[in-house]
Amino acid sequence: MSKVLMLFLIFFKIGSFSFGGGYAMLPFIQQEFIDKYHFITNKEFLDLLALSQSTPGPIAINSATFIGFKAGGFWGSLASSIGVVLFSVIGLTIIASLFDKFKDNEKVEKILSVLRPITLGFILSAVFSSATGITWGLYDIIAFISAFYLLYTKKVGSIAIVFIYGCIGILLSFF
Numbered sequence: 001m002s003k004v005l006m007l008f009l010i011f012f013k014i015g016s017f018s019f020g021g022g023y024a025m026l027p028f029i030q031q032e033f034i035d036k037y038h039f040i041t042n043k044e045f046l047d048l049l050a051l052s053q054s055t056p057g058p059i060a061i062n063s064a065t066f067i068g069f070k071a072g073g074f075w076g077s078l079a080s081s082i083g084v085v086l087f088s089v090i091g092l093t094i095i096a097s098l099f100d101k102f103k104d105n106e107k108v109e110k111i112l113s114v115l116r117p118i119t120l121g122f123i124l125s126a127v128f129s130s131a132t133g134i135t136w137g138l139y140d141i142i143a144f145i146s147a148f149y150l151l152y153t154k155k156v157g158s159i160a161i162v163f164i165y166g167c168i169g170i171l172l173s174f175f
Helices: 003-017 022-036 042-054 059-102 106-131 136-150 158-172
Strands: none
Touching: 003 059, 022 042, 022 059, 022 106, 022 136, 042 059, 042 106, 042 158, 136 158
């Protein structure tokens, strides 16, 4: 199987079984591309997360584009990006056409109520797995705590946080 087709199929699988958005995909991306196929390292994954936060677009597309390009060049990037969204496009088209018919269905609501906490579990799993790949220095600890504080309690926007800490990182790179 060609690498481009393989990337498409892996990202199609990830996009098909990741409920809860891009962050819910992170553990699947780790399993497939770090642990199983070794297309990227844990450090590259952390860099990918940082870059995805500082570039426009959903993290799922940014991840697929980055990993696809690294593993298969332009065509790998294109195949990965299409693969990760294809199931959602098809699924949402079908759901949108049926939404009014089933929006008040008790069984549908129960299914969704089970999926919500699972999604949070996926996200936390990715957070803890990623945190173990960081060499925690004083700056890292201060940046983590202060960013969390600003985001959670002061409701500072994530774009502002990325910009502020990006500027701090640039300044620190001169020392």
